[in-house]
Amino acid sequence: MSLTFYYPSGGFFERVHPVSKLICLMASFVPPFLGNEPLEVFPYFSFLLLAAFFAQAGANLRRVYKLMIILFVMSIVLWAFFYRGKSALFTVGRIVIMKESLLYGVTTGIRLNCFILSAIIFLTSTPIEDFTYGLSKLGMPFAASFALTLSFRLTPLFMETGQAIVMAQKARGLDLDSGGIIKRIRHYVPIIVPVLVSGLRRADQLAVALESRGFGKTKKRSAISEFPITWRDYVLISFILVICFVMGAHHFS
Amino acid sequence: MRELFSMWQNTRMIVLTAISASAYVAVLLPFKGFVIIPGLTEVRPGAAIPIVLSFLFGPAAAWGTGFGNIIADALGGMLGPGSFFGFIGNFFYGYLPYALWRTFMGDNNPVQSGMKGWLLFGIILITSCLVIGSIIGWGVDLLRLVPFGALGPIIAVNNFIASAAISTVLLALLYGRVHMWGLLYFQILGERNAKSMPFVRKAARIGAILCIAGAFIAFIAGTMISCKSLGAGYGTAAFASDAKGTMAVAGGMAPGLLLILLGAILL
Incomplete structure (x- = not known):
């Protein structure tokens, strides 16, 4: 789905x-x-x-x-x-x-x-x-609309990583459904840390890739699709x- | 507050904004920590993410948390008038932790700052959770969609439980590593120069106190008016035109919310 x-x-x-x-x-x-x-x-x-x-x-x-x-x-x-x-x-x-x-x-x-x-x-x-x-045409600055687009694009990747980590940790015996409210939330630490670290690994590479393509150098931008x-x-x-x-x-x- | 706008000149901060938003949504949406009332209230571990990201990425986390809320609404089919207040509330939830910490503790590591640091960390957690609860609760109550007395406390308490449970552990595990990679916000944006000026530092401290006071005033007033413990007269005194309806909540909370806004500008 x-x-x-x-x-x-x-x-x-x-x-x-x-x-x-x-x-x-x-x-x-x-x-x-x-x-x-x-x-x-x-x-x-x-x-x-x-x-x-x-x-x-x-x-x-x-x-x-x-x-x-x-x-x-x-x-x-x-x-x-x-x-x-x-x-x-x-x-x-x-x-x-x-x-x-x-x-x-x-x-x-x-x-x-x-x-x-x-x-x-x-x-x-x-x-x-x-x-x-549409948001950028309504006045949202390019950098912000770019960040929003990138976030939408990265979200499925992060979710996929999260699901893979959940399965890996469950295979190691992590039980997410036991204990009280605090204990149950703390069970998520071994999942959240790898998700964030994998994201941060991408951050530097992404920034370099963007800058090497001249991101932010031109003020007036053209769009690949015109409506x-x-x-x-x-x-x-x-x-x-x-x-x-x-x-x-x-x-x- | 200036760095909230100047960060858009920095490619790394733009990327970190996107990463913060995606990470927030990726942890918030699929992982349900503890369901209290199905469909209404559940404590999600993802609610702790903005606090952690704020200490790491500063302004990028503030924007990222706001964007993350928009994405979560869009992916959940819940994009509506409440999304605007969701954006503002989450933005402050990502903005206040680092801004308040920096005001009193500079660039010190939040997990190695002794008793004073832990005390401040606790105050920051409570303030941030009250602020997000107050802003979103106030907004949807103003639109007369959900009563503040139900939504505001639910958001604040749930976020506080999740943040108190894991944010310190997450920070202890991540702060050193991110520092080593040179991705902490003050490493990317450069050393704080304006904040070293005495009057700016003093203004920031006043701003921090206003934010903390505003958070408590707005939240307590909103809850009491909404639950009818406090007479509608308070709402009327606070510029509400219709003290019998939800405008009493909107008006009663307005002074507290204005203090938060003023404080955030000074930070």
Whole structure:
């Protein structure tokens, strides 16, 4: 299974300019805040769910659906304790569950799931290079966007190293699942140290390799991929803005 | 704080930023140390990594920890408005340990500094964990997504348990080796010249005290307001417009968070 969510489908969302996708991702976080009750947020959630299937993100949704359910349930439970309501609905032992708290918990649960759906649509249709390209076009300095790209690239390597070390240490008798909380965490020391040391060995070589290719010498950089702005960008941005406007008008009216 | 920006001129520091981010994610995501409530709270050994990396790589670890949080969110499908506060909180979690240590102990080895060093190390751990809990908890509470009273303490306590359990062991095993390879941040960025000036040193000490005080004020105020132990009046007094809702938490924590920010600038 791939570590990232990207699925090259060649579909509508994938062909949108990375900057437009980032703008739409940020704009897509606004509508859930414009609904105060479950019924006001749920239509947007349904719309995002449809959009996720349109973006061929079904396989990725299967990866996160448990997380979505847990977040929804935890939101209801947490807000039942922390949100003050007026009308008592029922009691669980000594705890009185208020109607307003329950409704707020459900609304926030749907809201959180809207964010996950937006992120899944974005991550399914956007390779890491396009993500960092978009960030750099939005003003992120080149060195920082380069570091972010490099981090994304190195993460699977580090994880692979980590898994290999876990297996090697388990073969030597390391038991990660026994003992109390502190003991169990301390069992990870023989894993973390080799992971960090192997990473540091790469650091010096990487820096030399980068400098020998003239990294950081030129201020104006060219990009290997250029993305044209097409009708898809206008359609997507207009669409999300219309949703924001409609929900905003309903919210403030 | 200047080195946070000047480090981007140095290729080794850029690479160390990427390595810090990747190492953080690679240890944080797959290794679950101790699950307390499934899906909500678990103590992960990876939470100790930023503290260790901060002492080793300084500003590179600060940026790396922030980026690591973004990557973890992207790989977990959790990229959302909370990711912004996740970035800021983790950035401070990676920034404060080395900055506070350097202010009082200079370039001394953190695992060979005697009782004074251990005491400072403990204060740094507590402060950093309170700061990350306060910033992320404050942010998501401001967005009215998760109450501070639940998330802030969970983040702070979990990070503290993991850091207290293994950060000293990891530092003892890694510090000498990294020093030998010449990859410690002050070896790469050069000896501290500005910090030797008396007024800069004094400002840094004031900054450190502000950060420590701010961390405690923000965290205690946030927890008490969120759990309704402290009257909403405190939130109102602290510029909150709606003291009945979560704005009370946001407003009540604001003075503490401002102290942290001001302190971090002076460090």
